[in-house]
Amino acid sequence: MAERKPIESWLTDMDGVLIHEGTPIPGADAFIKRLRESGKPFLLLTNNSIYTPRDLQARLSRMGLDVPVENIWTSALATAKFLDAQRPGGTAYVIGEAGLTTALHDIGYILTDHEPDYVVLGETRTYSFEAMTKAVRLINAGARFICTNPDETGPSTEGPLPATGAVAALITKATGKKPYFAGKPNPLMMRTGLNAIGAHSETSAMIGDRMDTDVLAGLEAGMRTYLVLTGLTSAADTEKFPYRPTHTVDSIADLVDLV
Numbered sequence: 001m002a003e004r005k006p007i008e009s010w011l012t013d014m015d016g017v018l019i020h021e022g023t024p025i026p027g028a029d030a031f032i033k034r035l036r037e038s039g040k041p042f043l044l045l046t047n048n049s050i051y052t053p054r055d056l057q058a059r060l061s062r063m064g065l066d067v068p069v070e071n072i073w074t075s076a077l078a079t080a081k082f083l084d085a086q087r088p089g090g091t092a093y094v095i096g097e098a099g100l101t102t103a104l105h106d107i108g109y110i111l112t113d114h115e116p117d118y119v120v121l122g123e124t125r126t127y128s129f130e131a132m133t134k135a136v137r138l139i140n141a142g143a144r145f146i147c148t149n150p151d152e153t154g155p156s157t158e159g160p161l162p163a164t165g166a167v168a169a170l171i172t173k174a175t176g177k178k179p180y181f182a183g184k185p186n187p188l189m190m191r192t193g194l195n196a197i198g199a200h201s202e203t204s205a206m207i208g209d210r211m212d213t214d215v216l217a218g219l220e221a222g223m224r225t226y227l228v229l230t231g232l233t234s235a236a237d238t239e240k241f242p243y244r245p246t247h248t249v250d251s252i253a254d255l256v257d258l259v
Contacts, residue, residue, distance in 0.1 A: 004202075004224070005202060005203045006203065007203060007204065007205045007224065007258065008040055008041070008199070008200075008203040008204070009040055009041040009042060009194070009197060009199035009200075009203065009204045009205075010035060010040065010041075010042040010043075010204070010205055010207065010259065011042070011043045011045055011073075011190065011193060011194070011204060011205070011206045011207070011218070011223070012031075012042070012043075012044055012045065012206070012207035012208070012252075013044075013045055013046065013184075013207065013208040013209060013210070013213075013214045013231075014044050014045070014046045014056075014060075015046065015048070015209075015231065016208075016209030016210070016228070016230060016231020016232055017207055017208060017209050017228050017230065017231060017252055018031070018032070018044065018060075018065065018252060019060070019063060019065070020230065020231070022063070023063070024063045024064060024065060025230050025251060025252055026251065026253055027251055027252045027253025027254075027255075027256060028065060028252050029064055029065055030253065030256045031252050031253070031255060031256050031259070032065050032066065032067060033066075034256050034259040035259055036066070038259050040259065041197035041198060041199045042071055042197070043071055043072070043073045043193050043196070043197055044056075044060075044067055044071060044072050044073070045073050045074070045184070045189070045190075045193060046072075046073075046074050046075070047074075047075045047148070047149035047151050047183040047184050047213065048074065048075070048099075048123050048149075048154070049074055049075045049076035049079070049096055049097070049099045049100045049103075049122035049123045049148040049149065049164070049183075050096070050097040050098070050099050050100075050122075050123045050124065050125075051074070051097070051098070051099045052074075052076075052098055052099045052102050052103075053069045053070075053072040053073075053074065053077070054069055055098070055099065056072050056074070057069050057072060070196075071197075073189075073192075073193040073196060074099055074103075075122075075148040075149040075182060075183030075184070075189060076096070076099040076100040076102075076103040076122060076148055077103050077192075078148075078182045078183055078186075078188060078189040078192050078193070079100070079103065079104075079120065079122070079146060079148050079182040079183070080103035080104050080106065080107045080109075081107075081192045082146075082180075082182050082188060082192070083104070083107065083109065083118065083120075083146065084107040084108075087117055087118075088107075088108070089108050089109070090109055090110075090116075090117040090118065091109065091110045091111070091112050091115075091116040091117050091118070092104060092109055092110075092111055092112070092116050092117060092118040092119070092120045092146075093111070093112065093113045093116040093118070093119050093120070093134065093135065093138050093143065094111050094120045094122065095119075095120070095121050095122065095124065095127070095131050095132070095135060095167075096120065096121070096122025096123060096124055096148070097122065097123065097124050097125075099122070099123075100120065100122035100123075100148060104120070113134060113138065115141070115142075115143075116138060116143050117143065117144065118143055118144045118145070118146050119135045119138050119139050119143045119144070119145050119146065119171075120146045120147075120148070121135065121145075121146070121147045121148065121164060121167060121168055121171065121179065122147075122148040122164060123148065123149070123154065123163060123164050125161075127162070127167055132167065132170065132171060135171055136171055136174045136175055139171065139175045139177050140175055144180075145168075145171070145172075145175070145177050145178070145179040145180070146179055146180050146182065147164055147165070147168045147179035147180070147181050147182070148164055148181075148182055148183050149163075149164050149165065149181060149182070149183030149184065149213075150164070150165040150168070150181045150183070150185075150213075151163045151164060151165050151183075151213065152165035152166045152169070153166065165181075168181075183213075184213040184214060184216075184217040185212065185213045185214075185216035185217040185220065186217065187217055187220040187221040189217065190206065190217050190218065190220075190221035190223065191221055194221070201221050201222035201223045202222065204223045204224070205218070205223055205224040205225070205226060205246075206218025206221070206223045206224070206225050206226070207225075207226045207228060207252065207255065208225070208226075208227065208228070208231075209227070209228050209229075209230060209231025209232055209233055210231065210232050210233055211227065211233055211237065211238060211240075211241045211243075211245070212241070214227075215227055215241075215243070215244075215245045216243065219243055224246040224247075225245040225246045225247075226245060226246065226247050226248075226249060226255060227245035227247070227248045227249070228249055228250070228251050228252055228254075228255075229248065229249070229250050229251065230250070230251045230252070235248060
């Protein structure tokens, strides 16, 4: 078997890898610092579509993690990239926050509830019955159903919250139409991210805390994968899946010397 090429670029999830409930995970600052000093291309990825990259940069900065805007890639950006390629200058009815609406505005999309090309469902803390009803009726009338990510729950200080995937399931049940998910584990998000930094999957690695999104997305995109145990997955959990990460480590601190 041919020896794999050295890792020249890094992609990493944020929640559970670099931060946890608004607090940096030990070693995260050293990892980001080493990445920036190395000059290697890198991206921080998140399936959360609520925030714009500028919002996320400011939040990370308050935690002592200095990350340029261009090194942040969200499921909202991946969704916008996909729609721009599929139907440039289209229209969409959007359920979501500024991270998603800004990404769609930036590609020239018109946001409307009048015969839109797409219904685009993203993350929000205020899913309304009225908005979901509107989405169901527009999809039944012919709008195509797009979802930023399949995550069924999201973290909060009080415990898990229903997330995009759970709401998507409700709309699917009401319409009989399944959405196209643009975010992880769709390798589309990884490939568009790699293209954004001029990287190649053969010499890239993906770091994550979830087997079903981070590791699967990296695997299907042809990347090496590193599972950290500071988030949602334990070492025992990995045995429940039919695929495995390339490496499993305790935390991001264990990867600083690999950069």
